[in-house]
Amino acid sequence: MADDGVLRVARGALRxxxxxxxxxxxxxxxxxxxxxxxxxxxxxxxxxxYGPSLDAASVVQAMRLLMLAAFPAGAALNLIFSRLLAMVATVRDGDPFTAANAQRLQTIGWALLVLQALDLLLGAFALWFTTLHVEFGTWSPSFGGWIATLMVFVLARVFRVGAAMRDDLAMTI
Amino acid sequence: MPVIVKLDAVLHARRMSLTELATAVEISPVNLSILKTGKARAIRFSTLEAICRVLDCQPGDLLAFDDGENA
Structure with missing residues (x-):
């Protein structure tokens, strides 16, 4: 398949x-x-x-824990980007409907689920920082993210069935 | 698979090679070879029709069912 502009941009952005x-x-x-x-x-x-009434030790501790929570998020994002990059490569090679890509989509789904769980944790952090009287960005649950996660799991299943059908068709004479 | 493809025998009876049949039915020799060796998962009616037309035979001449119990 021709390496069109969209694929080139996607590959560059993902890298x-x-x-x-x-x-x-x-x-x-x-x-x-x-x-x-x-x-x-x-x-x-x-x-x-924030003034002398601030429990600075607790705030620093909360900041460290927040930064620690970034690691599972980073790992999940790494999974998403690397799997998407591999999928884009299969599109370029002209054979994207494979069981391997279905598995990659499912992995992306799990990674998105981890990110959604971490988003809830971020909400807990927002609450914690508020009780510590420290400024923290506003947080609201990401319903779009949950829907996107569900959609990726469904698409992974669609991909798996599609790949099996394609395999069958490939051996139909 | 209990469905056996007897294309080889019919070709032999007609004194025709697989390449000649492939040219006549406009299917690649590779695909016909997959069919002949029983590796195909399915056969299209259009393929069956073309082969029967060229080899002047019936689908039953090309395919047989043997689940091993009659052996």
Whole structure:
């Protein structure tokens, strides 16, 4: 199949996201390590911003846990980007309707489910930071994400059945 | 599979090669070979019709059912 523009853009974007995600994970590792080395500086900055009544030690602890939660998210994103990249490659090669791609879609579905669960965890963090009287971005449950996850699982099954039908057709003379 | 393809025998009886049949029915020799060796999962009516027309035979001459109990 011709390597059309959409595929080229998708491949480029996925490669960029894959690398950006790895860089972000490395940055989180560094940030967690630095948070232990510069705890006093961090707490001083927080107290300067929010006042002496702030429980700075708890806020720093919450920040570390939030950064830790980024690792499963990064792993899930890595799975999604790498599997999508492999699927795009099969489209370019002209043979995308395979059992392997059905399996890749299912893996993407599980990764999306992990991200959705982590989104709920983010909601818990938002609540925690609010009780600590620290600014945190507004959070609301992502219904679109749940629907997309369900859709990917259904599509994975459709793909699996389609691949089996194609195999049958390939051996029909 | 209990359905046996007897294309080889019919071709032999007609003194025709697989390549000649492939040319006559406009199906690739590779696909006809898959059919002849019993590796095909299904056969289209259009294929069966074309082969029967060229070989002047009936579908029953090309296919047989043997579940092993008659052996």
């Amino acid at each position: 960029f996201f894959l690398i950006a995600n790895l860089v972000a994970m490395a940055a989180f590792v560094l940030a967690i390590l630095l948070s232990f080395g510069f705890t006093a500086v961090l707490e001083a900055r927080l107290l300067a911003k």
